[in-house]
Amino acid sequence: xxxxTLQQAFLKSIPVLAGYLTIGIGFGILMRNAGYGVFWTIAxxxxxxxxxxxxxxxxxxxxxxxxxxxxxxxxxxxxxxxxYSISMIDTYKDAGAYKPYMIFAxxxxxxxxxxxxxxxxxxxxxxxxxxxxxxxxxxxxxGSILGNILGSVLPFPTTGIEFSMTALFIASFVEQWLTTKxxxxxxxxxxxxxxxxxxxxxxxxxxxxMLFITLALTLIRNRMEDTI
Amino acid sequence: MNSxxxxxxxxxxxxxxxFLPFLILKKEPPAYISYLGKVLPPAIIxxxxxxxxxxxxxxAYPYALSEIIAAACVIVAQVWKRNSIMSILIGTIVYxxxxxxxxx
Numbered sequence: 001x002x003x004x005t006l007q008q009a010f011l012k013s014i015p016v017l018a019g020y021l022t023i024g025i026g027f028g029i030l031m032r033n034a035g036y037g038v039f040w041t042i043a044x045x046x047x048x049x050x051x052x053x054x055x056x057x058x059x060x061x062x063x064x065x066x067x068x069x070x071x072x073x074x075x076x077x078x079x080x081x082x083x084y085s086i087s088m089i090d091t092y093k094d095a096g097a098y099k100p101y102m103i104f105a106x107x108x109x110x111x112x113x114x115x116x117x118x119x120x121x122x123x124x125x126x127x128x129x130x131x132x133x134x135x136x137x138x139x140x141x142x143g144s145i146l147g148n149i150l151g152s153v154l155p156f157p158t159t160g161i162e163f164s165m166t167a168l169f170i171a172s173f174v175e176q177w178l179t180t181k182x183x184x185x186x187x188x189x190x191x192x193x194x195x196x197x198x199x200x201x202x203x204x205x206x207x208x209x210m211l212f213i214t215l216a217l218t219l220i221r222n223r224m225e226d227t228i
Numbered sequence: 229m230n231s232x233x234x235x236x237x238x239x240x241x242x243x244x245x246x247f248l249p250f251l252i253l254k255k256e257p258p259a260y261i262s263y264l265g266k267v268l269p270p271a272i273i274x275x276x277x278x279x280x281x282x283x284x285x286x287x288a289y290p291y292a293l294s295e296i297i298a299a300a301c302v303i304v305a306q307v308w309k310r311n312s313i314m315s316i317l318i319g320t321i322v323y324x325x326x327x328x329x330x331x332x
Contacts, residue, residue, distance in 0.1 A: 083265035160324035166280035167319035189274025
């Protein structure tokens with residue numbers, strides 16, 4: 001392991017450090033409030049390693065959801081990872097032994113750091129990307145452990161901390177809105193989901209919403225292709 | 229035991245999604261898939277916002293005011309500073325204060 005590569009990878013990962021610690025702590029507290037201790041928290045952060053899915057996952061665990069519901073919800077929440085992977089096929093093609101872990105650890109944040117395909121000069125690019133992925137994963141695990149342990153000793157009540165998940169999605173929504181020109185997909189997402197909620201009720205609306213969204217986006221494809 | 233199975237399910241499905249393109253695609257994905265790759269993420273985020281807000285009580289006191297005010301804070305903070313972590317922290321703190329102290 002080259003010290004310079006390690007150093008460069010750490011510097012690159014610093015923007016994610018603060019974010020993953022904060023959101024990880026939020027996740028750890030949610031798990032504590034739902035009655036799950038450090039063992040379960042670590043298991044989720046190590047083996048799932050997908051922030052929004054883990055927040056939704058707490059809800060699935062406490063509701064004792066079925067395996068089918070859990071699988072379909074995971075597909076919906078994490079579909080975007082398909083597209084991160086698609087766009088990294090070329091960048092990751094020579095990563096060799098590092099490749100499986102790098103694919104496993106391709107989160108939103110890691111993708112945003114590595115998607116430009118650039119790496120510092122004079123270092124092993126694959127090792128560098130592997131280390132950035134590993135640093136980010138470790139921040140996430142450390143954050144969630146901290147939250148899970150500190151959640152029970154905090155000097156104030158944590159009621160309402162679950163809003164951090166809502167805030168996370170609202171912030172992403174606003175950020176997407178500000179960085180895209182065509183807002184049709186976002187509007188379709190809102191309208192289809194609200195319709196689905198009104199028709200199917202709050203227990204069963206997610207799967208129909210996902211189908212409505214995919215159908216609507218497919219139907220307007222011809223009109224959209226020129227504007228995105 | 230049930231929790232372990234659900235966590236395993238979430239883990240395996242996530243791994244499957246992340247690996248699938250590397251396993252089946254060699255170079256360029258089909259045009260329809262690329263199109264979905266561009267338009268699905270904003271739509272799914274919108275869906276998740278609604279999913280999070282699905283249990284709001286709109287038609288009775290306090291008329292979901294905590295959620296509305298906290299969500300407005302997140303939106304304003306994000307438009308203003310473009311710093312997601314800060315927006316999330318502000319919104320969550322505002323929400324906790326509102327439901328713990330104001331709209332008890």
